[in-house]
Every structure is written in structure tokens, then in C-alpha cells.
Amino acid sequence: MKTVLPPVLSLAFWIGVWAFAAWRIGIPFVLPTPGSVFSDLFSLLGTSELYRSILRSLLSLAVGFVSGVAVGILFAVPSALSKIFNSLVSPIFTVIRATPVASFIILAWVFLDNDVLPAFICFLMTVPIIWSSLSEGIKALDPALFEVTRVYRFGFFKTVRLYLFPMLSPFLSSGLSTSLGLGWKATVATEILVRSPGSIGYRIWDARDWNNNTSNLFAWTLVVIFISILFDGLIVLLFKRKTGKEKA
Numbered sequence: 250m251k252t253v254l255p256p257v258l259s260l261a262f263w264i265g266v267w268a269f270a271a272w273r274i275g276i277p278f279v280l281p282t283p284g285s286v287f288s289d290l291f292s293l294l295g296t297s298e299l300y301r302s303i304l305r306s307l308l309s310l311a312v313g314f315v316s317g318v319a320v321g322i323l324f325a326v327p328s329a330l331s332k333i334f335n336s337l338v339s340p341i342f343t344v345i346r347a348t349p350v351a352s353f354i355i356l357a358w359v360f361l362d363n364d365v366l367p368a369f370i371c372f373l374m375t376v377p378i379i380w381s382s383l384s385e386g387i388k389a390l391d392p393a394l395f396e397v398t399r400v401y402r403f404g405f406f407k408t409v410r411l412y413l414f415p416m417l418s419p420f421l422s423s424g425l426s427t428s429l430g431l432g433w434k435a436t437v438a439t440e441i442l443v444r445s446p447g448s449i450g451y452r453i454w455d456a457r458d459w460n461n462n463t464s465n466l467f468a469w470t471l472v473v474i475f476i477s478i479l480f481d482g483l484i485v486l487l488f489k490r491k492t493g494k495e496k497a
Contacts, residue, residue: 281464289468313368317375329387342377371432382424422488
């Protein structure tokens with residue numbers, strides 16, 4: 250109860266604020282009531298359209314995120330071990346992190362198809378975060394503990410399991426959680442802008458019907474938020490269980 254009650258009360262409070270604001274404004278087109286939004290959301294849950302759109306967007310996310318993590322790791326290791334290599338690649342990642350997502354979308358739109366663009370933008374958002382987090386983690390490794398693994402003649406996999414993963418897991422979990430959340434939002438934003446067929450972003454764009462209220466738009470937005478929260482929970486659970494097994 251101590252774990253569940255506070256977030257439930259907080260959620261109930263803000264839904265109450267939302268309901269009060271919607272009642273005061275009194276214009277469903279500007280701010281729909283929670284009841285109408287959740288009604289539309291429950292209606293969506295019974296349609297195949299919702300699950301097809303989720304799968305379409307998750308596919309773009311998976312391609313961009315997995316490739317971004319792989320490239321981020323590929324650049325992080327030499328960056329942490331070589332100052333020269335780090336000085337060469339760090340300006341590129343700094344520029345990527347500082348450039349607005351919309352600018353990348355518009356620039357890449359010239360060269361890439363609508364179906365490929367969301368995954369590419371997710372890839373761009375993922376790489377610098379993984380690179381930064383993991384390279385900092387590698388720099389923070391304790392050389393003395395590494396010498397212990399050599400003295401006891403740990404193999405490669407045992408070294409990774411007992412030394413590298415426990416030491417790097419806080420940096421990895423932070424980087425993965427941040428990049429996954431940002432990559433998910435960037436994926437949906439790209440889908441909205443380029444109207445990627447069959448995606449969640451396309452459904453959000455399609456829901457902005459000026460002849461109707463915006464409850465359906467809010468419902469699709471809640472779908473995006475719920476999936477993002479689910480991703481955060483999965484990352485935390487994955488590393489908590491993995492770390493627990495290593496300690497055991």
C-alpha cells in the first residue's frame with residue numbers, strides 16, 4: 250500500500266484538476282473532459298486499428314533504437330580509451346544533441362522515404378546518449394578491480410558478468426531509459442510530421458479533425474504516454490533483476 254497509494258492519489262489529484270479545468274473552460278474542442286477521453290481510449294482498445302498502429306510504430310522504434318545502441322557502444326569504447334578518438338567524434342555527437350529534432354526531420358526528409366525516416370530519427374537520438382553514458386561509465390571503472398580479475402584469471406565472459414556489467418549497469422540503465430524515451434517521442438513526432446502510413450503518428454494527425462472535439466486526439470496521445478511509461482518500467486525491472494542475480 251505504501252508503494253501503490255502515493256502514485257494512485259497523485260494520479261487521481263491531477264485527473265481531478267483536469268476535470269475541473271475542462272468544466273471551467275466548457276469547450277470540449279479546447280479541453281475535453283477525462284470521461285470523454287477515456288471513453289474514446291476504451292473504444293480504441295477494442296479496435297484492430299490501435300494494435301496495428303502500435304506495431305507499426307514499435308517496429309520503427311526497434312530498428313532505430315537497436316541500431317543506435319549498437320553504434321553508440323561501438324563508439325563509446327574507443328572514446329573512453331583514446332583521447333584522440335574522443336576529440337574526433339565528440340563534436341559530431343554534440344552537434345546531434347544540440348540540433349532540434351524538427352531540423353533533422355526536415356533535412357532527412359529530402360533523402361529518405363516516409364517509412365524509413367522515423368527509424369532514422371530514432372537512431373540519431375539514441376546514438377549520442379548511449380555514447381555519452383557508456384563512455385563515462387568506462388572512464389569511471391576501477392583499474393584495481395580489473396587487476397583482481399586478471400590475478401584470479403577470470404575469462405572474458407566471467408569478467409563481463411562479475412565486473413563490467415555491475416559497474417556499468419547504472420550508466421547503461423540511465424542511458425537506455427533516456428534514449429528509449431527520447432527515441433520513442435522522436436519516432437512519433439516524425440510520424441506525425443511526415444504522416445507515416447498506419448503509424449500512431451498518422452493516427453494522431455488524422456485525429457485533429459477541426460469539425461469534431463479533440464478527445465480522440467487526447468486518447469491517442471495517452472497511448473503514446475502509456476507506452477513510454479511501460480518502457481521506463483521495463484528498463485528498471487530488467488536491470489534490477491539482472492543486478493540482483495549478479496549479487497546472488
